[in-house]
Amino acid sequence: MSSTHRGRGNGPESGSGADPTGVRRSGLFRTKTVEESIRDTEEPEHALKKSLSALDLTVFGVGVVIGTGIFVLTGKIAKETAGPAVALSFVAAGLVCALAALCYAEFASTVPVAGSAYTFSYASLGELPAWIIGWDLVLELALGCAVVAVGWSGYVRSLLDTGGVHLPQSLSGTHEGAFGFDLLACVLVLVLTAILVVGMKLSSRVTSVIVGIKVTVVLLVIIAGAFFITGANYEPFIPPSRATEGSDGLAAPLSQLVFGFTPADFGVMGIFAAAAVVFFAFIGFDIVATAAEETRLPQRDVPRGILGSLAICTVLYVAVSIVVTGMQKYSELSTDAPLADAFKAVGHPFWAGLISFGAAVGLTSVCMILLLGQSRVFFAMSRDGLLPKVFSQVHPRFGTPYRSTVVLGAVVAVVAGFTSIDELAELVNIGTLFAFVVVALGVVILRRSRPDLPRSFRTPLVPFVPALSVLASLWLMLNLPAETWLRFAVWMLLGFVVYFAYGRRHSRMNRPAGRGSEPGGR
Numbered sequence: 001m002s003s004t005h006r007g008r009g010n011g012p013e014s015g016s017g018a019d020p021t022g023v024r025r026s027g028l029f030r031t032k033t034v035e036e037s038i039r040d041t042e043e044p045e046h047a048l049k050k051s052l053s054a055l056d057l058t059v060f061g062v063g064v065v066i067g068t069g070i071f072v073l074t075g076k077i078a079k080e081t082a083g084p085a086v087a088l089s090f091v092a093a094g095l096v097c098a099l100a101a102l103c104y105a106e107f108a109s110t111v112p113v114a115g116s117a118y119t120f121s122y123a124s125l126g127e128l129p130a131w132i133i134g135w136d137l138v139l140e141l142a143l144g145c146a147v148v149a150v151g152w153s154g155y156v157r158s159l160l161d162t163g164g165v166h167l168p169q170s171l172s173g174t175h176e177g178a179f180g181f182d183l184l185a186c187v188l189v190l191v192l193t194a195i196l197v198v199g200m201k202l203s204s205r206v207t208s209v210i211v212g213i214k215v216t217v218v219l220l221v222i223i224a225g226a227f228f229i230t231g232a233n234y235e236p237f238i239p240p241s242r243a244t245e246g247s248d249g250l251a252a253p254l255s256q257l258v259f260g261f262t263p264a265d266f267g268v269m270g271i272f273a274a275a276a277v278v279f280f281a282f283i284g285f286d287i288v289a290t291a292a293e294e295t296r297l298p299q300r301d302v303p304r305g306i307l308g309s310l311a312i313c314t315v316l317y318v319a320v321s322i323v324v325t326g327m328q329k330y331s332e333l334s335t336d337a338p339l340a341d342a343f344k345a346v347g348h349p350f351w352a353g354l355i356s357f358g359a360a361v362g363l364t365s366v367c368m369i370l371l372l373g374q375s376r377v378f379f380a381m382s383r384d385g386l387l388p389k390v391f392s393q394v395h396p397r398f399g400t401p402y403r404s405t406v407v408l409g410a411v412v413a414v415v416a417g418f419t420s421i422d423e424l425a426e427l428v429n430i431g432t433l434f435a436f437v438v439v440a441l442g443v444v445i446l447r448r449s450r451p452d453l454p455r456s457f458r459t460p461l462v463p464f465v466p467a468l469s470v471l472a473s474l475w476l477m478l479n480l481p482a483e484t485w486l487r488f489a490v491w492m493l494l495g496f497v498v499y500f501a502y503g504r505r506h507s508r509m510n511r512p513a514g515r516g517s518e519p520g521g522r
Contacts, residue, residue: 029126063311075338115380167274193409217358
């Protein structure tokens with residue numbers, strides 16, 4: 001066996017901080033080998049239960065991707081940014097995700113450990129970049145879940161209104177200039193947190209039922225809505241560009257501030273600006289990678305789950321956006337419940353009610369899987385010592401990271417209760433795109449530093465595909481408002497403070513030989 005397969009080897013660390021495998025062992029960029037990451041998953045108190053199959057992962061992927069983007073954001077983006085050409089925005093965002101998915105698939109099959117991009121970064125870029133991406137993912141998944149919970153609440157309220165039941169304004173959330181507490185969104189997150197604590201298999205079964213209902217509703221929209229398409233609603237397919245209202249200063253996309261583009265909605269630039277926002281609709285396929293450690297055959301099944309779910313969802317998104325903008329003029333679409341309201345506009349309230357029911361049921365799976373991914377990233381960071389160890393304890397009966405799940409679920413429930421979609425969606429997008437950039441770079445670096453690693457799935461045309469993924473992700477990031485970049489920078493700065501105040505000193509890489517033994521041994 002070559003030295004690269006002996007883990008860290010038997011000799012002492014060299015003065016350069018590298019072990020016999022050439023892995024960095026000191027400084028901010030010390031790396032954790034793939035072998036070490038896999039060994040950590042075998043420790044009894046930190047071992048997650050393996051119960052998922054390729055079908056489970058594909059269901060998870062479809063379950064989390066088909067959600068807010070299609071049930072909530074479609075109408076808003078078509079009406080305000082892209083018009084009927086929102087379908088092209090979905091295609092552009094899907095292509096960016098496809099490039100990233102190829103990189104995720106290689107990493108997930110090579111490093112089948114909880115944590116997704118965080119774990120991948122630790123093996124290739126080092127501890128500080130891994131911390132940065134883990135901190136970023138916590139933000140992305142927490143806010144993503146809150147956004148979806150708020151969208152779910154809107155559909156449930158629409159359904160209740162149809163049945164003559166009206167919630168008090170004070171319990172209906174913050175929207176349209178009014179302030180209140182979103183009781184429905186908060187309760188949803190708490191219930192799903194309890195389900196995730198009980199176990200992954202139960203979560204998978206619940207998700208399978210929900211996804212079945214949701215996909216049925218999406219197909220219903222496509223088939224039934226096709227009969228109500230009016231060709232005139234597509235004219236013009238790409239509306240003329242117009243100056244963006246209220247996009248001065250930090251509200252303008254960063255690309256416009258840096259390169260001098262005139263802020264505009266619609267037109268060709270509107271398509272790309274919309275792609276940067278509807279990109280939120282695709283967030284989730286990378287969540288499949290966070291469940292790699294709980295998959296029976298991760299090397300084979302995780303790539304299938306990632307790529308399969310993304311392909312299915314892209315086709316459904318494009319089809320639905322074409323149908324909805326054909327049913328109702330883009331300028332008249334609703335921004336709260338666009339699919340249901342489009343059927344109301346053509347005189348079919350029954351279908352509208354059915355769609356509201358399906359959307360409300362379907363969005364629950366999105367919340368659940370985002371919570372799942374967030375708790376696994378938090379768990380992996382805790383297991384590595386970068387966060388308090390209390391969060392990496394596994395439930396003795398259910399085999400789930402119950403402490404991190406409960407704490408994070410409670411935080412997300414509060415955030416969902418007091419926020420709105422507009423305040424969060426763009427911040428979630430920049431976090432996800434940043435993760436895509438890091439994973440693409442990591443694939444190239446690990447190919448060079450560890451060419452010996454077995455890879456059941458290999459990203460094609462390296463380094464060209466990862467390079468395209470980086471460029472495409474950066475382009476969408478540049479189309480996000482400057483104020484979103486500013487908020488993201490503040491969150492990252494807070495992350496640096498936490499790392500240098502706690503994570504760096506408590507990292508397991510500080511312990512003898514970089515392994516997980518406690519001082520004094522275990």
